[in-house]
Structures are given as structure tokens and as C-alpha cells.
Amino acid sequence: MSGHGEPIPMTARASGPLRGTAEVPGDKSISHRALILGALAVGETRIAGLLEGQDVLDTAKAMRAFGAEVVCHGPGSWSVHGVGVGGFAEPDQVIDCGNSGTGVRLIMGAMATTPITATFTGDASLNKRPMGRVTDPLALFGAQAHGRSGGRLPMTLVGAAAPVPIHYTTPMPSAQVKSAVLLAGLNAPGQTVVIEKEPTRDHSERMLRGFGAEVSVEDGPEGRIITLTGQPELRPQTVAVPRDPSSAAFPVCAALMVPESDIFVPGVSQNLTRNGLYLTLVEMGADISFENPREEGGEPVADLRVRFGPLQGIEVPPERAASMIDEYPVLAALAATAEGSTVMRGVKELRVKESDRIDAMARGLEACGVRIEEDDDLLIVHGLGAGGVPGGATVRSHLDHRIAMSFLCLGLAARQPIRVDDGGPIATSFPVFEPLMRGLGADIDRD
Numbered sequence: 001m002s003g004h005g006e007p008i009p010m011t012a013r014a015s016g017p018l019r020g021t022a023e024v025p026g027d028k029s030i031s032h033r034a035l036i037l038g039a040l041a042v043g044e045t046r047i048a049g050l051l052e053g054q055d056v057l058d059t060a061k062a063m064r065a066f067g068a069e070v071v072c073h074g075p076g077s078w079s080v081h082g083v084g085v086g087g088f089a090e091p092d093q094v095i096d097c098g099n100s101g102t103g104v105r106l107i108m109g110a111m112a113t114t115p116i117t118a119t120f121t122g123d124a125s126l127n128k129r130p131m132g133r134v135t136d137p138l139a140l141f142g143a144q145a146h147g148r149s150g151g152r153l154p155m156t157l158v159g160a161a162a163p164v165p166i167h168y169t170t171p172m173p174s175a176q177v178k179s180a181v182l183l184a185g186l187n188a189p190g191q192t193v194v195i196e197k198e199p200t201r202d203h204s205e206r207m208l209r210g211f212g213a214e215v216s217v218e219d220g221p222e223g224r225i226i227t228l229t230g231q232p233e234l235r236p237q238t239v240a241v242p243r244d245p246s247s248a249a250f251p252v253c254a255a256l257m258v259p260e261s262d263i264f265v266p267g268v269s270q271n272l273t274r275n276g277l278y279l280t281l282v283e284m285g286a287d288i289s290f291e292n293p294r295e296e297g298g299e300p301v302a303d304l305r306v307r308f309g310p311l312q313g314i315e316v317p318p319e320r321a322a323s324m325i326d327e328y329p330v331l332a333a334l335a336a337t338a339e340g341s342t343v344m345r346g347v348k349e350l351r352v353k354e355s356d357r358i359d360a361m362a363r364g365l366e367a368c369g370v371r372i373e374e375d376d377d378l379l380i381v382h383g384l385g386a387g388g389v390p391g392g393a394t395v396r397s398h399l400d401h402r403i404a405m406s407f408l409c410l411g412l413a414a415r416q417p418i419r420v421d422d423g424g425p426i427a428t429s430f431p432v433f434e435p436l437m438r439g440l441g442a443d444i445d446r447d
């Protein structure tokens, strides 16, 4: 579990160019879902390329607590022997989801329509995050949540004894909320419908279909309408997890910040619900080629070749936010090294992530000598151009892996080193970040 250990301060300094191949680990969203759907299928699911970050390991442990057999056979190679839809056993211990919003919210959905009770907790970051966004729709199925004030963890969820399917429009763009409703709908008789005004990552829909559930997706006047037919028998699958575009964003943006860099990042998912950062980088003038586009594990992937070059700040289209929501911190860091201003609107969801990411980036960038403007739903970074960021500060990561990695990447391009007070949370999503970046030539070390 992250966040419970001693802080691990880390420092990044300007290095020579970044060169070489960056093989980033498996996609975090797909890894959580492979374990959860594997646990709900009848028989043995095999997973290759599972992300072995702490967030996903906590979900694996939770699936065992609900009765599935989850075994690691070697690096990235896992099997899950599932108990079937409605077959979850009642855990005899508190489920600790560590730092992971995805883990806790999807697992709550997966158990909400089974007549068992479970208590969930997390680290200091997760226990501050809002859970009402999932427990509100889960209550419509008949589940009851008893948590701390403000709908926070620790929280006990009593699954519905006689679940009813629901029609639900998500009030905010959130794949976690959508997925919690779909997973709960699995054990409700009849059709559960989720409508989302703005499309969010679609891994749950794709993987549910892969496991044999009936899922239809259509675009209507109110948005995307997803219909799931309840009580299917899920068939075990072989899942090949593509590399995570959200993790790839760090070496990619670092290479775009450090002069003369030239790196290769193979097999990165280019799912259209996840590729907003890459579209944005191209609009900023980044030299990225998308080579050998193909399909792997049911997801479109490409090999990326990334070379340093001058970048121009842009206004990021707000309707793109959902497809790059986890990439705004590293985009904000990169924007500090671009010419002109980068305007990020429609980003208030960033305030309820592992940290308030608008505030964490704003304070950290200011400490590094970068001018910003912020509002509830907005962050503007006034770029200083390549080589223009002073740095020379210690910034707080607030138990947030993406804040820590973003400032370490910026430290590689700043005039003075940037120190992050705690890089420990990086292990939640990108456990090989340090060796991978050092392998490219980055000067990142622990104090």
C-alpha cells in the first residue's frame, strides 16, 4: 500500500539528451478490469502484461478476499479463477484499496448487487476522495453505503438482496462511475442503461463484451448510451494488456523538454478515449511519429518515435479533457517549457484525483519560477521556452504519483534541480519509472 511508508524524496537534474527505448508497463485501467472481470467469470482467465503497480496489486488482493483465486506466474503473467457473476463471497477483512480510486469504485460496483457486506478503506489520499458519485447510483440498485461524512472512506457497503436494474445519467465525466454502474448491472435482472454526456474511456464496455456480456453502445441526443443485459455467464478470457498511454506520457514529455532527445516508445495504446494528450502534443508542434499502427489485445496500438523540438502553447479543447484527464499534470509541466501560454479549461475533475491536481501543479510550478493562472475549472501555464524554467525548488507531491513524476520530468529540463518531497506514490502506477528514465539517460535519484 502506498502512502503508509516513509516519504521517499527524489531529485531530478538537467541531463544530456534522452535516448533509447522506453518499454512502459501495462495499462492501469485495463489491468484493474481484467482482474475484476476475471473474478466474475466462471473458470480461469489468463492475463499477460498486467501492470504490477500497487494500485493493481491492491485490486488483486481484494479479488482474493471476495473468493477468486488470483495467482502470479511470473512478471506480468497472472491467472484469475473466477467465482461467476453473483458469486462473490463476503470478505472477512477490511478491503484496503491503497491509493486507488479506480480500484475501490469498480470493486464497490462489482459487489453492490450481491447480498454481502464489505468495508473499504484506503490511504490518506483515497480517504479524502468523494465516493458519493458511485454510492448514489449503487443505492438505486438497492445497495446501502455507510461511510464517513461527505461520502468518504472508510465505508461499509451492504449489497442489494433483490437488485433492480437502473437507468442512470452520469453527472460528471467519469469512467469509474460508468464502470461501477455497469459492473453492478451484471447481477441485476434486465437491462441497465448508463448515459454519459461526454464519452469517457471505454475499456469496461470493450472488456465486458470480450467476456461475453451483451453490451450495446449508441450515440443519442443526450450523449453516449450504454446498455448492458444483466445476469450473463461471463466466459474466462486471455487478456493481453497494452502499454499504458498515461505512463508513456512521462518519457514522451520528458523527451520533448530535454534538448536533442530522441526516444522510441513501442506498443502504446492509441484508444481514442485515451489519446487526447498525443493530439495536443501534435498541435503544439511536437515531433512525434506514430509508427506501425496495429491492434493488440483488442486495442489500437502504435510505436511512438519522439524527438525534441520547439513547442508552442495552445488552448486545449475542453471537450478533449476526458480523453487526457490523467495527463494534465505532465502537460502543465511541459507547457512551462513551451513558447507562449497553454490554456487548459474544463478540468475541474482534476480537483478530486489523488490530490487537487490544479492546486498541486499551480503551487509547484510557481515554486519553480513559472507563472500560472488558475480557477475552479481552469489552469493556464505561461511558458518560458526551452531551457527557460528556473527550477531550484522542492515541490510537494501530495501522495500523488502523477504530480511526483511530472515535476521530476520538468527537473530534467530546468536550470536548477527540482526535488519532490515524496516519490513513493510513483510505485502505484509506474513502479519502473526510475530505472526506465535512468535507462534513457535521465539524472533522477533518491536523496
Ligand SMILES: O=C(O)C1=C[C@@H](OP(=O)(O)O)[C@@H](O)[C@H](O)C1
Pocket: 028, 029, 030, 101, 102, 173, 174, 175, 176, 177, 179, 201, 325, 326, 349
Ligand atoms: O476508469 C478508470 O480506469 C479511470 C478513470 C479516470 O477517473 P475518473 O473516472 O474519476 O475520471 C482516471 O482518472 C483514472 O486514472 C482511471
Ligand SMILES: C=C(OP(=O)(O)O)C(=O)O
Pocket: 099, 100, 101, 102, 103, 326, 353, 354, 402, 429
Ligand atoms: C486518477 C488516477 O487514478 P485513480 O483514480 O485510480 O486513483 C490516476 O492514475 O491518475
